Amino acid sequence: MISDMKPEDIVGDYREAELAFYDGSRRKVLYTELETPYPDGKLIVSTTTPEGVIRQVNRAFVEMSGYSEAELIGAPHNILRHPDMPAAAFKDLWETVLRGEKWQGYVKNLRKDGGYYWVKATVIPNVRGGKVVGYTSVRRKPSRTKVDECAKLYPTLR
């Protein structure tokens, strides 16, 4: 479970939405139109348990998400879920990685301050001794053309 977003954390005017997650939990999110550009040359890296609970994050993850490392470790990865993202994208992600395959897509992530950032994300299962022990997700700077296409497409899929 993750707690609802708090107005005191938000920078600028915001809107509210309630998200329903795959596991049945819900979260109230507050979001703005402020985009944080993806930094050149950096990779955002995280690992999760097989259930999608964050186990490990790198410095770029902390900087871009706006959360502290302590807030992130142990939280479900959907703490970054933006209301503009279609649920179908994450359904596809889970179905793909559960088949043991690599998933790739363009994702709009929600920051703690209500702003957002776009990434090109790749998720792969971590196989140790033939068993999936978790997932690694790597995000890199996306092409603006692809982001613009997804920004138009995603609202039609919700």
Added chain:
Amino acid sequence: MTFLFTVSPDFAPDRLSGWYIFNTWLQKQTDSAIHLEMYNHYQQLHQAIEADKIDLIYANPYDAAMLVRNKGFLPLVKAQGQADEAIVAVHADSPAQDVADLQVNSRVAFTDDPDVRLMGMIMLEPADLDVGNIVPVLADSHVLVAKHLLKGEADAGIILAEAYDNLSGVIRKQLRVLVRSQISVIHHSLMVGPRLQARRGELRQVLLNMAADEKGGGVLAALGFSGWQAVDDEEMEFMIDLMDTLNT
């Protein structure tokens, strides 16, 4: 039995003698016959790996993945505090101020070093460039990548960051870095093959003690390292997973 040791061909040319000195030191410390074989190109190295000739290797991250997954190699150590990074550079007079300014069909120079090329191509993605819409300009060394840029034979070049930093000031002044990777977790590793694995613990201990050894410190300096630090199996698996995610 003589073991075969090799080094990923992306080492800086001025470190060549350092690796021979290192091999001599290692033979004395372990009382083993170890032959150092240097390959000039990745193709030769990969043929030797395929033929199961290699017992000990200072491998780049890209090859490390294949060595672990396909050839049963295990990690020993990595150079302390060092990571593999790449830069994308252009001629100082290039109109491109940002990677996004590079156009489809840009001539991009790089070496056959697979992990540097991978990191560089990732940094070109924001410009919608990929292997299918650039004109590759293959160079034998990172210095020659720089020369292609200086001569106007390439619009952009991908260079190992360490190699770029070691270029002469005169050359660097005529180039401009558009982007430098800050990945931090990708690194070369000294790895041991199946024939030497029974001695993995002993080898690792010798290497970890190297900086404190009377002669070892000087040998490390010849390699440009301050010391070795252990790489455990999970760290290596994580790096392989990371390389897998990037290689898409």
